Amino acid sequence: MTEDLRGALFRDPSVALVVVDVQNDFADPRGSLFVPGGVEVAANCAALMGDASEAGAIVICTQDWHPAITPHFQEQGGVWPTHCVQGSWGAELQRLLPHPDHLVRKGQGQLDGYSGFGSREPSTGRVEATALREVLERRGTQSLVLAGLALDVCVRETALDAVRLGYPTMLVTSATAAVELTPGAGAGALEELEAAGVKLVRRPLSGLPSPQAPATGPRP
Ligand SMILES: [Zn+2]
Secondary structure, eight states: OOHHHHHHHTSSTTEEEEEEOOBHHHHSTTSTTOOTTHHHHHHHHHHHHHHHHHHTOEEEEEEEOBOSSOTTBGGGTOSBOSOOBTTSGGGSBOTTOOOOSEEEEESOTTOOOOOSSEEEOTTTOOEEEOSHHHHHHHTTOOEEEEEEEOIIIIIHHHHHHHHHTTOOEEEEEEEEEOOOSSTTHHHHHHHHHHHHTOEEEOSOOOSOOOOOOOOOSSOO
């Protein structure tokens, strides 16, 4: 994607950029659930955030924000290794990201869910909304540009909810990557999202500074 096209994504100020879960545990190689390509995704998300802010569009980051003990984690019968524990280094936004206008936390309490809009409590089936929809409505948002991690999990669920809620939604494919617990899940997610009405912006981002070399050594 050229810089012109990047700017064009946010020409309409009623667009919101939603960057899903670009946090150390997913986007730093020392993270507990590092998504391959996560560092490049963080750099591309940072560039999109800069473009959106410059154009006057609102920038929202979601942040996976789990208690230490939750049915979301393998130790309590869930699918995932421990990640993004509230207040930990792994839960912090990846260092390349500028400050967003809004930070929306998700996956708190005993919820096992993925969407930036809300999660289901597994024992009761109750859906608990995050602040995302309220923020979008308050700002008069008419459409969304999505990016972030992971494509086949939290980005997928956030995009499907966005379409269900009636937001025209675009996903920037060079600013997302899949974790692929099942091989092929990333390609499958793109197909599913396109079929659901999400517009895929497939051209690669260009003219971006290359991401700094990934940090090495043990996680802080
Ligand atoms: Zn999580």
